Amino acid sequence: MSYIILGCIFLVSVIIYDQLNYKWKKRDLVGRKYKIPIVGDFFNKSEKTLKNYVDMWNKGVMTCNMILHKFIIIPRETKTVRDVFARYRDFKPTGPVIMDKVLGADNFVFSQGEIHLKFCRFLKQLLNNDAIQKYTNIQQKIYDKYLNLWSMSNKPLIMTDMIKNMAIEATIAVLCGKEDLDKKSISELSEDFFILVKSFDLVNLPLNIPGTNLYKSIQARNRILNKLRVYINDAKNDIDNITSSTSSHIGVDKYKSLIHDWIILENNDFTDKEIEYTLLTLILASQDASASSLVWTLQILADNQNVVDDLKIYGDNFLHSVVKEILRYRPPITMMPYEATHDTKLDNIPIDKGTIVIGSIYPPLQDSNVYSEPDVFKPDRFISPTVDQNNSYLVFGHGTHICIGRYLAQLSLANFIKVILKNYHLHHHITENSQIVDIVTGATYPRDGCILTITKNTKN
Numbered sequence: 001m002s003y004i005i006l007g008c009i010f011l012v013s014v015i016i017y018d019q020l021n022y023k024w025k026k027r028d029l030v031g032r033k034y035k036i037p038i039v040g041d042f043f044n045k046s047e048k049t050l051k052n053y054v055d056m057w058n059k060g061v062m063t064c065n066m067i068l069h070k071f072i073i074i075p076r077e078t079k080t081v082r083d084v085f086a087r088y089r090d091f092k093p094t095g096p097v098i099m100d101k102v103l104g105a106d107n108f109v110f111s112q113g114e115i116h117l118k119f120c121r122f123l124k125q126l127l128n129n130d131a132i133q134k135y136t137n138i139q140q141k142i143y144d145k146y147l148n149l150w151s152m153s154n155k156p157l158i159m160t161d162m163i164k165n166m167a168i169e170a171t172i173a174v175l176c177g178k179e180d181l182d183k184k185s186i187s188e189l190s191e192d193f194f195i196l197v198k199s200f201d202l203v204n205l206p207l208n209i210p211g212t213n214l215y216k217s218i219q220a221r222n223r224i225l226n227k228l229r230v231y232i233n234d235a236k237n238d239i240d241n242i243t244s245s246t247s248s249h250i251g252v253d254k255y256k257s258l259i260h261d262w263i264i265l266e267n268n269d270f271t272d273k274e275i276e277y278t279l280l281t282l283i284l285a286s287q288d289a290s291a292s293s294l295v296w297t298l299q300i301l302a303d304n305q306n307v308v309d310d311l312k313i314y315g316d317n318f319l320h321s322v323v324k325e326i327l328r329y330r331p332p333i334t335m336m337p338y339e340a341t342h343d344t345k346l347d348n349i350p351i352d353k354g355t356i357v358i359g360s361i362y363p364p365l366q367d368s369n370v371y372s373e374p375d376v377f378k379p380d381r382f383i384s385p386t387v388d389q390n391n392s393y394l395v396f397g398h399g400t401h402i403c404i405g406r407y408l409a410q411l412s413l414a415n416f417i418k419v420i421l422k423n424y425h426l427h428h429h430i431t432e433n434s435q436i437v438d439i440v441t442g443a444t445y446p447r448d449g450c451i452l453t454i455t456k457n458t459k460n
């Protein structure tokens, strides 16, 4: 009996402490008056819809929440959000506990300062606007292959799942030089990357035993790494077999992928393990965001025939504006979690070490002071963007961790659009869920999966 009483006293004390801790951290911020005991908003699955986040952002310029013991601060204003991204000494990117166990705690994306700089400087040369232009042909070839396949079915198709295979095939071709991968490898890679992203829930058991998410994702990671190792060795052999001048540099077509360029450029600065894990990280970071942007591109083009007509008339400058507006109107990533590395302040609000601070990407993209009628798709706004528009354009983040693949992501969309314009007509079967934006494994998708009938232009 006395054990039960002691147990109850302990539980009540924990709940009181938990509540006081929340109140203390919350101070005057907008948020729940009382925390749901112990678990906080952990079971609140409504978070998966963008609208729920929008409701939260609308409540105040700085709101707060708590999941289990993690206190979360959610700023909304562009200037504050840019601060979170830019103040790398105060805030670092963070993710689910198991993420560093899968990707390696020493992975460059978790690093700060010199180590991070070393990787970024190197990767920048491989992914800058000049270096990536040579991928245009292979991307267009792969996009055309899939669109053609879909057009042959002659019936409405749900695009979301199918597009993931196309995205992975294009990514592997560009990053690893593997063109014409067999169907089995593509779907194995696609499934394994899906296991990885799916397992990155905010809270997970950090135990590597059969049945846990960590176990499943380590198995998936190992299968992916085994494949990447083969691709890297094949690239090394390709380069050994090139007998002509060795003075070539990146951008030259014969080095057909990022990994080929890497091998040519690198001076033993990176270990094999670092190369494999970096490649894994690049594909992982690109996969879902790219798939999401491709799906939205299909849906938006199908819904805006006037833009399709304009694209046929105006040149690459307008195409670039369309790509930018697609990513603003339906950004694949709507927020990035950062963590305070020490006690600090944000807009004069005290932030304790370990607090999660959300880099809110979506609200700055919807700021009506910067983008008139933000909920309307208007590519013209980016023909000559203002300084404010550039500052609010946080689609790819900002600061030292800004997306390293941003040029490639935009080139991919431009190439996808070019192929559609040349050969295909898109008919969107609009449902009541077409404009509901769900957040699935971190990226945005239309709730109905985007149902399209794709037909081939008869003129060609």
Ligand code: HEM
Residues within 6 Å of the ligand: 085, 093, 108, 109, 110, 120, 281, 282, 283, 285, 286, 289, 290, 293, 331, 332, 333, 336, 359, 361, 394, 395, 396, 397, 398, 399, 400, 401, 402, 403, 404, 405, 406, 408, 409, 410
């Ligand atoms: C439309 C497609 C994409 C979107 C919307 C997107 C968005 C983002 C965002 C918001 C971040 C966080 C930036 C920050 O914290 O400041 C990020 C980081 C990153 N992205 Fe992308 N991304 C896309 C495609 C890609 C591609 C194609 C690649 C690789 C080829 C890539 C590789 C990365 C990497 C490695 C990081 C982490 C960078 C670091 O921590 O230093 N992303 N991306």
